[in-house]
Amino acid sequence: GQQLNQSPQSMFIQEGEDVSMNCTSSSIFNTWLWYKQDPGEGPVLLIALYKAGELTSNGRLTAQFGITRKDSFLNISASIPSDVGIYFCAGQEQGAQKLVFGQGTRLTINP
């Protein structure tokens, strides 16, 4: 099925480091979303982006909606142990109901 290209696939960092991950698509999306999924749980919404060029923050998280509407990035500053998990980007086309997800970025933090 259709998926977004998300990178990197995995990251191993030290506690306190900053993290950056991104998502690209061949399709234009009207909405970009970033979710975090812990083991055995469903994805939890972190940030939603609705306008090209929009930069939005949620605590230590910052995400941007690319001006071409074909990409987005998520930054996490000063990582802490509870940031461990899998991060997914998701796009939604205009008029479509479905979300299209990336393959995920698995974040591991060494204390």
Add this chain to the structure above:
Amino acid sequence: DAGVTQSPTHLIKTRGQQVTLRCSPKSGHDTVSWYQQALGQGPQFIFQYYEEEERQRGNFPDRFSGHQFPNYSSELNVNALLLGDSALYLCASSLDLVGETQYFGPGTRLLVL
């Protein structure tokens, strides 16, 4: 305020059997979407229900069917189960308004033997 709930949490079936998964949306939400998440992959859209009708469908065979009830809860049915149907099945609810995002339940882990 209850979030999205799903039942059962885990399920084991054998090939050829049929399964029904259930979802109750977040309070106030009227739209339910179902996703399949294979191990190590992102969720894949199965279909969405609004006003008790299927509104959009992903690339899944007719073995996958659903239903939405007047109280907005929903069921996902899968017939003639295959080994490849083993996955985490996620339900997401939302309001039928432009810009409203989808909120996910914890999922049902289905294992087909």
